[in-house]
Amino acid sequence: MAGPAMTTTIGLLGGAGIARAAVLLPVLRRDDVVVAAVASRSAAKAYAAENNIERAYDSYDELLADPGVDLVYNALPPSMHADWTVAALRAGKDVLCEKPFTMNAAQARRVIAAAASSGRRVIEAFHDHYHPLSAFIRRTVADGVLGRIHRAEAVFDGSNPYVRGTLRHEPELGGGALMDLGCYPVHWLRSIFPGTPTVTSASATTNPSGADLSMRAELVFPFSGGVQATVEASMVEGVSLKSALTLTGERGTLLVDNIVFPSAGHSITLELDGVPRVSTVAGRTTYDHQLEAVLDALRTGSPLPTEGDDSIATMTVIDAIYEAAGFDRSAWE
Template sequence: MIRIGILGAAGIAPQALIHPVRRRSDMEVIAIAARSLESAAEYARVHGIPRAYDGYDALLAADDIDLVYVALPPSEHIRWSIAALETGKDVLCEKPISMDAAQARSAAAVATRTGRHLIEAFHDHYHPLTAAVKEVIDSGALGKIVSIAASFTADNPYSPTSIRHVPELGGGALMDLGCYPVHWLRELGGAEPIVMGATYTPNELGADITIDAQLRFDTGPHADATGSLHASMAPGVSFRAPVFVTGERGTLSVDNLVLPHLGHSVRTVIDGVTRTWTVAGRETYDHELDAVVRALETGEPADTEGDDYVATMEVIDAIYAAANVKRTVSGAAA
């Protein structure tokens, strides 16, 4: 039995962890920590968690917790992930793993030194849909890949108190939403893309409310292909997470790569023949927990560990630099 403690009374935790864990017999959530005991106790009561802790250090001091789920603002991800690793615990950390690539590299080094797992929670990667799309692209069925376009948009009304809009806490469209298209481009392109340019629209606090980037693949199986990224949390935008791949023989489109269990379709048009299909699977979070358990049991790294999250943050850094976004990295690792 893998015993889990949650850092942060976060709204994402029931969907991403608590409910999926309850569908399993090899994991259980036994503790929650928040900045106040009152908040932790109320969260524990609502979600049926046995123990509540006043502060994150108190939970990390418990010797019967195997895995820590970090559900804090991105500015706090590395600080508390490293703290958990240092106490001998494995970590599943919400995306994005850190505020920049330097932080990601520091955390990866600690994970290596302690011999523990630090897994970034790109749950969508573990759904069979991602592998199926990549298989079509890599099979050559589309011919030589010309371009890959990925985007993620979701209406997120501005509030100066929302962590999604405060740049010092890791807010902004690229960090909150665009990290997914960055991951898709890296994975489907089969190599690390080069950022050619980027533009953004700031909110009142300077965080990117909309951001666009142009990329190119210089290496890998689809060298010379271009990439494009769009992320927006502007008022009125629809929830959409599509990917569109163009090859010399045809196209492939996916209308919901981020949460395929809520409904999706894949459409290919190859040599003039159209095919529309879906890929069976459970909730993305169930597949992610399969990977977490496998990593903890075998000692082998999960796909979204180490080099993977460092590379994702390197692309995010490059997009922000190309767009001339002013960034403040707080909560840096000591």
């Protein structure tokens, strides 16, 4: 007779709005995991009551000291990701850390080193990577369906009007279009094309706080003789929501629309030898797929594609894009 199902308990580090879609709702659709605690410096009890969470803490240290928490979800501002993820790892917790992973590659290396020394896991929450749509893209390239690929264009735009002091618009908090949105296209391309890319150029528009409102970068990946790639991200007020990838190869073109939130509707247009085919792939929300992958990996010990060196490599590309665009980010070293 099979034993009782293992139940994983999650603690929310910060009462972030994203936690509802990313964790709370997917948890409600499973019977082997529960959100047991939340820590917030401002409204922990109200957040807990609103979301039916048993324990509320007024400090992050209290949540990390809770022996009933197995997995910490870190959705604090990016500027706080490194320190509090390291603290959670040292407290014996596994961590699911929101993107962008840290402020830069140096911080990412520090976090990964802490995971190795603590024997715990830290996984970056690139939720889209775990959806069947992203798997379809990677498989299409790996199988050589397009022939040799020579061009890639990756974009994630989403209007976010500038308000001074808010998370996505202040450099010292980890704000900016590349950090908030562009990290996704960077990760798509890195997941598709092996090897470290060279950033050949980058340009940005900035807000009054000095964060990038938009970013465009040109990269070259060493994959298959060299792939020219463009990464674009914009949160300029009024820009249409768009997350799309276009791959151009010897035999044709693959255009995928709405990679980040495919369950809300997406399309795949594959044109081979002049013949177009339009399709979709079945799947649940990206966050449901992510939670399933994380729980399975923690229970079996199997590695995940969005942990370890993967997080360092993504932050390394982001650092290089900012440097090419002329940003001085030395304060975050």
